[in-house]
Amino acid sequence: MANRNSVIDGQCAPVSDNGLVYSEILGWIDLGHARGMDILQLLYKMDIGEHGQSDYYTVSYGQTMYKDSTRRIGIGKHCTWRIKRGRSLPQRHSIALAMMMSTAMRFEALQASIPFSWRTDSGFSAEDLVSDLFGFYRAIRPNNYFPFLLLISKAEALARWDHYGPPGNYKNKLFKPLLFPDPQKNRHAVPQYGQLPNFMMSVEPFTNFASGIAEIVTDNGTQINVFTQPRTFDVKRTP
Template structure:
Protein backbone atom coordinates (compact mmCIF):
# COMPACT_ATOMS: atom_id res chain seq x y z
CA UNK A 1 0.00 0.00 0.00
CA UNK A 2 1.70 3.19 -1.20
CA UNK A 3 0.94 6.58 0.30
CA UNK A 4 1.79 10.16 -0.61
CA UNK A 5 4.38 10.19 2.18
CA UNK A 6 6.35 7.53 0.28
CA UNK A 7 7.38 10.23 -2.23
CA UNK A 8 10.31 10.42 -2.98
CA UNK A 9 12.11 7.84 -0.84
CA UNK A 10 10.13 4.86 -2.12
CA UNK A 11 7.70 6.16 -4.71
CA UNK A 12 8.53 8.46 -7.62
CA UNK A 13 6.89 9.44 -10.89
CA UNK A 14 8.90 8.98 -14.08
CA UNK A 15 8.24 10.37 -17.53
CA UNK A 16 8.66 7.12 -19.49
CA UNK A 17 7.81 4.44 -16.91
CA UNK A 18 5.02 6.07 -14.92
CA UNK A 19 4.92 5.53 -11.17
CA UNK A 20 7.83 3.46 -9.84
CA UNK A 21 8.15 1.78 -6.46
CA UNK A 22 11.89 1.97 -5.92
CA UNK A 23 11.73 -0.82 -3.35
CA UNK A 24 10.70 -3.23 -6.12
CA UNK A 25 13.90 -2.44 -8.01
CA UNK A 26 16.14 -3.55 -5.17
CA UNK A 27 16.67 -7.29 -5.35
CA UNK A 28 18.72 -7.87 -2.21
CA UNK A 29 19.69 -11.47 -1.55
CA UNK A 30 19.02 -12.20 2.10
CA UNK A 31 17.82 -15.37 3.84
CA UNK A 32 14.47 -13.68 4.50
CA UNK A 33 13.71 -13.32 0.80
CA UNK A 34 15.28 -16.51 -0.50
CA UNK A 35 13.32 -17.79 -3.50
CA UNK A 36 11.41 -14.49 -3.47
CA UNK A 37 13.57 -12.01 -5.36
CA UNK A 38 14.37 -11.55 -9.04
CA UNK A 39 18.07 -12.06 -8.27
CA UNK A 40 17.46 -15.41 -6.59
CA UNK A 41 15.24 -16.54 -9.44
CA UNK A 42 17.78 -15.52 -12.04
CA UNK A 43 20.64 -17.30 -10.27
CA UNK A 44 18.50 -20.40 -9.83
CA UNK A 45 17.84 -20.42 -13.58
CA UNK A 46 21.22 -19.30 -14.93
CA UNK A 47 23.38 -21.33 -12.52
CA UNK A 48 21.08 -24.36 -12.72
CA UNK A 49 21.02 -24.57 -8.95
CA UNK A 50 17.53 -26.01 -8.61
CA UNK A 51 16.83 -29.38 -7.04
CA UNK A 52 17.72 -32.58 -8.86
CA UNK A 53 14.73 -34.92 -9.05
CA UNK A 54 15.18 -38.63 -9.67
CA UNK A 55 13.94 -39.60 -13.11
CA UNK A 56 14.54 -36.12 -14.57
CA UNK A 57 18.32 -35.88 -14.97
CA UNK A 58 18.02 -33.28 -17.75
CA UNK A 59 16.03 -30.83 -15.61
CA UNK A 60 16.30 -29.03 -12.30
CA UNK A 61 13.38 -27.94 -10.11
CA UNK A 62 13.10 -24.32 -8.93
CA UNK A 63 10.71 -22.59 -6.58
CA UNK A 64 9.68 -18.95 -6.93
CA UNK A 65 7.37 -17.01 -4.65
CA UNK A 66 6.22 -13.51 -3.87
CA UNK A 67 4.70 -12.61 -0.53
CA UNK A 68 3.50 -9.90 1.81
CA UNK A 69 3.50 -9.28 5.55
CA UNK A 70 1.10 -6.47 6.52
CA UNK A 71 -1.42 -5.74 9.26
CA UNK A 72 -0.73 -9.10 10.84
CA UNK A 73 -1.53 -10.85 7.55
CA UNK A 74 0.90 -13.21 5.87
CA UNK A 75 0.17 -14.23 2.29
CA UNK A 76 2.27 -15.53 -0.59
CA UNK A 77 1.97 -17.05 -4.04
CA UNK A 78 4.37 -19.87 -4.86
CA UNK A 79 4.98 -22.04 -7.91
CA UNK A 80 7.47 -24.73 -8.89
CA UNK A 81 9.01 -25.29 -12.32
CA UNK A 82 11.18 -27.88 -14.02
CA UNK A 83 13.78 -26.20 -16.24
CA UNK A 84 15.84 -28.03 -18.82
CA UNK A 85 19.58 -27.94 -18.25
CA UNK A 86 22.04 -26.58 -20.80
CA UNK A 87 19.82 -23.81 -22.16
CA UNK A 88 21.54 -20.91 -23.94
CA UNK A 89 21.64 -17.59 -22.11
CA UNK A 90 18.88 -15.99 -24.19
CA UNK A 91 16.54 -18.90 -23.51
CA UNK A 92 17.36 -18.84 -19.80
CA UNK A 93 16.36 -15.17 -19.71
CA UNK A 94 13.10 -15.94 -21.51
CA UNK A 95 12.28 -18.77 -19.11
CA UNK A 96 13.08 -16.63 -16.07
CA UNK A 97 10.86 -13.82 -17.34
CA UNK A 98 7.96 -16.18 -17.99
CA UNK A 99 8.18 -17.53 -14.42
CA UNK A 100 8.60 -14.05 -12.98
CA UNK A 101 5.57 -12.68 -14.79
CA UNK A 102 3.32 -15.61 -13.93
CA UNK A 103 4.12 -15.45 -10.23
CA UNK A 104 3.87 -11.65 -10.19
CA UNK A 105 0.36 -11.83 -11.64
CA UNK A 106 -0.63 -14.57 -9.21
CA UNK A 107 0.60 -12.60 -6.23
CA UNK A 108 -1.24 -9.46 -7.33
CA UNK A 109 -4.41 -11.57 -7.50
CA UNK A 110 -3.75 -12.63 -3.91
CA UNK A 111 -3.39 -9.01 -2.82
CA UNK A 112 -6.51 -8.02 -4.77
CA UNK A 113 -8.48 -10.60 -2.78
CA UNK A 114 -7.53 -8.67 0.37
CA UNK A 115 -9.07 -5.41 -0.81
CA UNK A 116 -10.79 -4.96 2.55
CA UNK A 117 -7.35 -4.51 4.12
CA UNK A 118 -5.16 -3.06 1.37
CA UNK A 119 -5.41 -1.42 -2.05
CA UNK A 120 -2.06 -2.91 -3.12
CA UNK A 121 -3.48 -5.49 -5.53
CA UNK A 122 -2.57 -4.38 -9.07
CA UNK A 123 -1.68 -0.91 -7.78
CA UNK A 124 -0.63 1.22 -10.73
CA UNK A 125 3.09 0.99 -10.02
CA UNK A 126 3.42 -2.66 -9.00
CA UNK A 127 3.83 -4.75 -12.16
CA UNK A 128 5.94 -2.17 -13.98
CA UNK A 129 8.23 -1.78 -10.97
CA UNK A 130 8.53 -5.57 -10.76
CA UNK A 131 9.47 -5.75 -14.42
CA UNK A 132 12.15 -3.08 -14.11
CA UNK A 133 13.59 -4.89 -11.11
CA UNK A 134 13.75 -8.09 -13.15
CA UNK A 135 15.70 -6.41 -15.96
CA UNK A 136 18.09 -4.79 -13.48
CA UNK A 137 18.74 -8.21 -11.91
CA UNK A 138 19.08 -10.13 -15.17
CA UNK A 139 20.94 -7.68 -17.41
CA UNK A 140 22.96 -6.15 -14.59
CA UNK A 141 23.90 -2.91 -16.33
CA UNK A 142 20.52 -1.24 -16.72
CA UNK A 143 20.41 2.40 -15.62
CA UNK A 144 16.68 2.58 -15.04
CA UNK A 145 16.82 6.25 -14.07
CA UNK A 146 18.37 7.21 -17.38
CA UNK A 147 15.71 5.25 -19.27
CA UNK A 148 12.69 6.20 -17.16
CA UNK A 149 13.52 9.86 -16.35
CA UNK A 150 12.32 10.44 -12.76
CA UNK A 151 10.89 13.85 -11.90
CA UNK A 152 11.31 15.73 -8.65
CA UNK A 153 9.41 15.00 -5.46
CA UNK A 154 7.43 18.19 -5.96
CA UNK A 155 6.40 17.23 -9.49
CA UNK A 156 5.55 13.69 -8.34
CA UNK A 157 3.26 15.09 -5.65
CA UNK A 158 1.48 17.22 -8.25
CA UNK A 159 0.72 14.06 -10.28
CA UNK A 160 -0.49 12.31 -7.11
CA UNK A 161 -2.67 15.25 -6.05
CA UNK A 162 -4.15 15.59 -9.54
CA UNK A 163 -5.04 11.92 -10.03
CA UNK A 164 -5.24 10.49 -6.53
CA UNK A 165 -3.53 7.51 -4.85
CA UNK A 166 -1.80 4.96 -7.07
CA UNK A 167 -3.68 2.14 -5.35
CA UNK A 168 -6.99 3.53 -6.56
CA UNK A 169 -5.92 3.14 -10.21
CA UNK A 170 -5.32 -0.45 -11.19
CA UNK A 171 -2.88 -1.67 -13.82
CA UNK A 172 -2.98 -5.34 -14.85
CA UNK A 173 -0.26 -5.01 -17.47
CA UNK A 174 3.54 -4.81 -17.42
CA UNK A 175 3.45 -1.47 -19.25
CA UNK A 176 2.97 1.83 -17.45
CA UNK A 177 0.12 4.28 -17.36
CA UNK A 178 1.61 7.64 -18.26
CA UNK A 179 0.26 10.97 -17.04
CA UNK A 180 0.70 14.63 -17.81
CA UNK A 181 3.67 16.13 -15.97
CA UNK A 182 5.01 19.56 -16.80
CA UNK A 183 8.49 18.73 -15.53
CA UNK A 184 8.84 16.01 -18.16
CA UNK A 185 8.73 18.78 -20.76
CA UNK A 186 10.78 21.41 -18.96
CA UNK A 187 13.45 19.23 -17.35
CA UNK A 188 13.69 16.16 -19.59
CA UNK A 189 12.38 17.74 -22.82
CA UNK A 190 9.97 14.83 -23.32
CA UNK A 191 6.77 15.71 -25.15
CA UNK A 192 5.82 12.15 -26.18
CA UNK A 193 6.69 9.71 -23.35
CA UNK A 194 7.61 6.20 -24.46
CA UNK A 195 8.15 3.07 -22.41
CA UNK A 196 11.85 2.23 -22.99
CA UNK A 197 12.28 -0.65 -25.48
CA UNK A 198 14.95 -2.27 -23.28
CA UNK A 199 12.20 -3.34 -20.88
CA UNK A 200 10.55 -5.44 -23.57
CA UNK A 201 13.79 -6.79 -25.08
CA UNK A 202 13.29 -10.25 -23.53
CA UNK A 203 10.33 -12.29 -24.73
CA UNK A 204 8.83 -14.64 -22.12
CA UNK A 205 9.10 -18.31 -23.05
CA UNK A 206 6.13 -20.60 -23.52
CA UNK A 207 5.89 -23.65 -21.30
CA UNK A 208 6.98 -26.79 -23.10
CA UNK A 209 10.29 -28.50 -23.71
CA UNK A 210 12.44 -25.83 -22.04
CA UNK A 211 10.42 -25.50 -18.84
CA UNK A 212 7.07 -26.47 -17.36
CA UNK A 213 5.20 -26.06 -14.10
CA UNK A 214 5.26 -28.89 -11.58
CA UNK A 215 1.67 -29.78 -10.66
CA UNK A 216 -0.04 -32.63 -8.86
CA UNK A 217 -0.36 -34.33 -12.24
CA UNK A 218 3.40 -34.25 -12.87
CA UNK A 219 4.77 -37.79 -12.53
CA UNK A 220 7.83 -38.53 -10.42
CA UNK A 221 7.60 -35.72 -7.87
CA UNK A 222 9.38 -36.69 -4.63
CA UNK A 223 6.51 -35.28 -2.51
CA UNK A 224 3.08 -33.75 -3.29
CA UNK A 225 3.19 -30.21 -4.68
CA UNK A 226 1.89 -28.67 -1.46
CA UNK A 227 4.94 -30.12 0.32
CA UNK A 228 7.61 -29.23 -2.25
CA UNK A 229 8.58 -26.04 -0.44
CA UNK A 230 9.89 -28.15 2.46
CA UNK A 231 12.65 -29.43 0.13
CA UNK A 232 13.99 -25.92 -0.48
CA UNK A 233 16.19 -24.38 2.20
Protein backbone atom coordinates (compact mmCIF):
# COMPACT_ATOMS: atom_id res chain seq x y z
CA MET A 1 0.00 0.00 0.00
CA ALA A 2 1.51 3.31 -1.06
CA ASN A 3 1.54 6.06 1.54
CA ARG A 4 2.66 9.66 1.51
CA ASN A 5 6.11 8.67 2.74
CA SER A 6 6.51 6.49 -0.37
CA VAL A 7 6.64 9.53 -2.67
CA ILE A 8 10.11 10.24 -4.08
CA ASP A 9 11.55 12.72 -6.53
CA GLY A 10 11.03 11.84 -10.18
CA GLN A 11 14.75 12.24 -10.84
CA CYS A 12 15.39 9.25 -8.56
CA ALA A 13 13.14 6.89 -10.54
CA PRO A 14 15.83 5.40 -12.85
CA VAL A 15 17.89 4.20 -9.88
CA SER A 16 15.09 3.27 -7.47
CA ASP A 17 13.44 -0.14 -7.11
CA ASN A 18 10.69 1.13 -4.83
CA GLY A 19 8.77 4.30 -4.19
CA LEU A 20 6.02 6.32 -5.79
CA VAL A 21 6.62 8.96 -8.46
CA TYR A 22 4.23 11.09 -10.48
CA SER A 23 4.32 11.28 -14.27
CA GLU A 24 2.34 13.71 -16.40
CA ILE A 25 2.01 10.83 -18.91
CA LEU A 26 1.26 7.77 -16.74
CA GLY A 27 0.03 9.37 -13.53
CA TRP A 28 1.25 7.76 -10.31
CA ILE A 29 3.84 5.01 -10.87
CA ASP A 30 4.65 2.39 -8.24
CA LEU A 31 8.29 1.57 -8.94
CA GLY A 32 7.97 -1.76 -7.15
CA HIS A 33 5.26 -2.86 -9.58
CA ALA A 34 7.18 -1.35 -12.50
CA ARG A 35 10.46 -3.24 -12.03
CA GLY A 36 9.52 -5.90 -14.57
CA MET A 37 11.31 -8.71 -12.73
CA ASP A 38 8.12 -10.79 -12.80
CA ILE A 39 8.10 -10.69 -16.61
CA LEU A 40 11.80 -11.49 -16.87
CA GLN A 41 11.25 -14.54 -14.66
CA LEU A 42 8.29 -15.66 -16.75
CA LEU A 43 10.19 -15.26 -20.03
CA TYR A 44 13.11 -17.19 -18.54
CA LYS A 45 10.76 -20.09 -17.76
CA MET A 46 9.46 -19.95 -21.33
CA ASP A 47 13.00 -20.01 -22.67
CA ILE A 48 13.72 -23.16 -20.69
CA GLY A 49 10.60 -24.76 -22.15
CA GLU A 50 11.53 -23.72 -25.68
CA HIS A 51 14.93 -25.41 -25.29
CA GLY A 52 13.41 -28.58 -23.88
CA GLN A 53 12.53 -31.81 -25.67
CA SER A 54 8.78 -31.95 -25.05
CA ASP A 55 6.27 -30.71 -27.59
CA TYR A 56 4.52 -28.75 -24.85
CA TYR A 57 5.65 -27.08 -21.63
CA THR A 58 3.84 -25.38 -18.75
CA VAL A 59 4.67 -22.07 -17.09
CA SER A 60 3.10 -20.26 -14.17
CA TYR A 61 2.86 -16.60 -13.28
CA GLY A 62 1.71 -15.20 -9.96
CA GLN A 63 1.55 -12.15 -7.74
CA THR A 64 1.80 -12.40 -3.96
CA MET A 65 1.19 -9.92 -1.15
CA TYR A 66 2.78 -10.35 2.26
CA LYS A 67 1.56 -9.30 5.67
CA ASP A 68 4.75 -7.31 6.32
CA SER A 69 8.34 -6.90 5.19
CA THR A 70 9.40 -10.21 6.79
CA ARG A 71 7.38 -12.02 4.09
CA ARG A 72 6.50 -14.86 6.44
CA ILE A 73 2.78 -14.91 5.65
CA GLY A 74 1.46 -14.23 2.18
CA ILE A 75 -1.38 -14.87 -0.22
CA GLY A 76 -1.71 -14.32 -3.93
CA LYS A 77 -3.16 -15.32 -7.29
CA HIS A 78 -1.61 -17.25 -10.15
CA CYS A 79 -2.28 -18.80 -13.53
CA THR A 80 -0.67 -21.73 -15.35
CA TRP A 81 -0.56 -22.10 -19.12
CA ARG A 82 0.43 -25.02 -21.36
CA ILE A 83 2.35 -23.78 -24.40
CA LYS A 84 3.27 -25.53 -27.63
CA ARG A 85 7.02 -25.42 -28.13
CA GLY A 86 8.29 -23.41 -31.10
CA ARG A 87 6.98 -19.98 -30.15
CA SER A 88 8.71 -16.92 -31.54
CA LEU A 89 9.83 -14.21 -29.14
CA PRO A 90 6.92 -11.89 -30.13
CA GLN A 91 4.49 -14.76 -29.47
CA ARG A 92 6.05 -15.34 -26.06
CA HIS A 93 5.71 -11.64 -25.29
CA SER A 94 2.04 -11.78 -26.25
CA ILE A 95 1.44 -14.82 -24.03
CA ALA A 96 3.34 -13.26 -21.12
CA LEU A 97 1.27 -10.07 -21.41
CA ALA A 98 -1.99 -12.03 -21.34
CA MET A 99 -0.86 -14.01 -18.30
CA MET A 100 0.21 -10.88 -16.45
CA MET A 101 -2.94 -8.90 -17.25
CA SER A 102 -5.38 -11.62 -16.22
CA THR A 103 -3.50 -12.41 -13.01
CA ALA A 104 -3.04 -8.74 -12.10
CA MET A 105 -6.79 -8.18 -12.39
CA ARG A 106 -7.52 -11.14 -10.11
CA PHE A 107 -4.79 -10.12 -7.66
CA GLU A 108 -6.13 -6.56 -7.38
CA ALA A 109 -9.64 -7.95 -6.89
CA LEU A 110 -8.27 -10.11 -4.06
CA GLN A 111 -6.72 -7.06 -2.39
CA ALA A 112 -9.99 -5.16 -2.80
CA SER A 113 -12.02 -7.93 -1.15
CA ILE A 114 -12.88 -8.44 2.51
CA PRO A 115 -10.96 -8.93 4.79
CA PHE A 116 -7.94 -7.48 2.93
CA SER A 117 -9.74 -4.23 2.13
CA TRP A 118 -10.09 -3.61 5.87
CA ARG A 119 -6.32 -3.19 6.08
CA THR A 120 -5.35 -1.73 2.71
CA ASP A 121 -6.77 0.49 -0.02
CA SER A 122 -4.34 -1.02 -2.52
CA GLY A 123 -6.84 -3.05 -4.55
CA PHE A 124 -7.13 -1.38 -7.98
CA SER A 125 -5.31 1.68 -6.68
CA ALA A 126 -4.89 4.29 -9.42
CA GLU A 127 -1.28 3.34 -10.11
CA ASP A 128 -1.30 -0.46 -9.85
CA LEU A 129 -2.25 -1.79 -13.28
CA VAL A 130 -0.50 0.87 -15.34
CA SER A 131 2.66 0.29 -13.27
CA ASP A 132 2.44 -3.45 -13.99
CA LEU A 133 2.12 -2.69 -17.70
CA PHE A 134 5.05 -0.27 -17.61
CA GLY A 135 7.12 -2.98 -15.94
CA PHE A 136 6.20 -5.40 -18.73
CA TYR A 137 7.61 -3.10 -21.41
CA ARG A 138 10.70 -2.29 -19.35
CA ALA A 139 11.36 -6.05 -19.25
CA ILE A 140 10.81 -6.95 -22.90
CA ARG A 141 12.48 -3.83 -24.34
CA PRO A 142 14.95 -2.47 -21.78
CA ASN A 143 15.40 1.26 -22.06
CA ASN A 144 15.36 4.35 -19.87
CA TYR A 145 11.82 5.51 -20.57
CA PHE A 146 11.65 7.91 -17.65
CA PRO A 147 12.83 11.03 -19.54
CA PHE A 148 9.80 10.64 -21.82
CA LEU A 149 7.30 10.36 -18.96
CA LEU A 150 7.55 13.95 -17.69
CA LEU A 151 8.24 13.05 -14.06
CA ILE A 152 7.82 15.83 -11.52
CA SER A 153 9.69 16.71 -8.34
CA LYS A 154 8.89 15.27 -4.94
CA ALA A 155 7.49 18.61 -3.76
CA GLU A 156 5.19 18.83 -6.78
CA ALA A 157 4.10 15.20 -6.35
CA LEU A 158 3.30 15.77 -2.68
CA ALA A 159 1.20 18.77 -3.68
CA ARG A 160 -0.85 16.47 -5.95
CA TRP A 161 -1.19 13.95 -3.11
CA ASP A 162 -2.33 16.60 -0.65
CA HIS A 163 -4.85 18.07 -3.09
CA TYR A 164 -6.43 14.85 -4.37
CA GLY A 165 -5.69 12.46 -1.52
CA PRO A 166 -4.04 9.02 -1.74
CA PRO A 167 -4.18 7.30 -5.15
CA GLY A 168 -5.74 4.31 -3.37
CA ASN A 169 -8.91 6.40 -3.05
CA TYR A 170 -9.29 6.25 -6.84
CA LYS A 171 -10.02 2.82 -8.28
CA ASN A 172 -8.63 2.13 -11.74
CA LYS A 173 -9.61 -1.20 -13.31
CA LEU A 174 -8.08 -0.36 -16.68
CA PHE A 175 -4.53 -0.67 -17.96
CA LYS A 176 -4.64 3.05 -18.68
CA PRO A 177 -3.14 6.08 -16.92
CA LEU A 178 -5.35 7.90 -14.44
CA LEU A 179 -4.03 11.46 -14.39
CA PHE A 180 -4.28 14.02 -11.61
CA PRO A 181 -3.94 17.48 -13.23
CA ASP A 182 -1.84 20.16 -11.56
CA PRO A 183 -4.14 21.92 -9.05
CA GLN A 184 -1.94 25.01 -9.26
CA LYS A 185 -3.10 25.45 -12.85
CA ASN A 186 -6.74 24.55 -12.24
CA ARG A 187 -8.00 24.08 -8.70
CA HIS A 188 -11.27 22.67 -10.06
CA ALA A 189 -9.54 19.90 -12.04
CA VAL A 190 -10.60 16.30 -11.47
CA PRO A 191 -8.78 13.01 -12.21
CA GLN A 192 -9.14 11.87 -15.81
CA TYR A 193 -7.90 9.04 -17.98
CA GLY A 194 -4.96 9.69 -20.27
CA GLN A 195 -3.55 7.80 -23.23
CA LEU A 196 -0.78 5.23 -23.10
CA PRO A 197 2.42 6.20 -24.92
CA ASN A 198 3.00 4.32 -28.17
CA PHE A 199 5.73 2.10 -26.73
CA MET A 200 3.20 0.70 -24.23
CA MET A 201 0.73 -0.35 -26.93
CA SER A 202 2.98 -2.37 -29.23
CA VAL A 203 2.13 -5.86 -27.91
CA GLU A 204 -1.34 -7.42 -28.02
CA PRO A 205 -2.24 -9.94 -25.30
CA PHE A 206 -2.67 -13.47 -26.63
CA THR A 207 -6.27 -14.54 -27.32
CA ASN A 208 -6.07 -17.13 -30.14
CA PHE A 209 -6.69 -20.25 -28.07
CA ALA A 210 -8.32 -22.04 -31.02
CA SER A 211 -4.88 -22.19 -32.67
CA GLY A 212 -3.59 -24.77 -30.19
CA ILE A 213 -0.57 -22.58 -29.46
CA ALA A 214 -1.50 -22.22 -25.81
CA GLU A 215 -4.16 -23.35 -23.38
CA ILE A 216 -5.01 -22.28 -19.86
CA VAL A 217 -4.47 -24.98 -17.23
CA THR A 218 -5.20 -22.82 -14.17
CA ASP A 219 -6.92 -19.50 -14.66
CA ASN A 220 -7.61 -18.30 -11.13
CA GLY A 221 -5.32 -20.11 -8.72
CA THR A 222 -4.75 -18.99 -5.16
CA GLN A 223 -1.55 -19.65 -3.23
CA ILE A 224 -0.92 -19.20 0.49
CA ASN A 225 2.59 -19.05 1.94
CA VAL A 226 3.13 -19.45 5.68
CA PHE A 227 6.76 -19.08 6.80
CA THR A 228 7.86 -20.11 3.30
CA GLN A 229 8.85 -18.35 0.12
CA PRO A 230 6.79 -19.36 -2.94
CA ARG A 231 8.63 -21.84 -5.13
CA THR A 232 6.97 -20.80 -8.38
CA PHE A 233 5.58 -17.33 -7.87
CA ASP A 234 8.21 -14.68 -7.38
CA VAL A 235 6.34 -11.39 -7.57
CA LYS A 236 5.94 -9.93 -4.09
CA ARG A 237 3.81 -7.01 -2.91
CA THR A 238 3.42 -5.59 0.57
CA PRO A 239 -0.13 -4.26 1.05
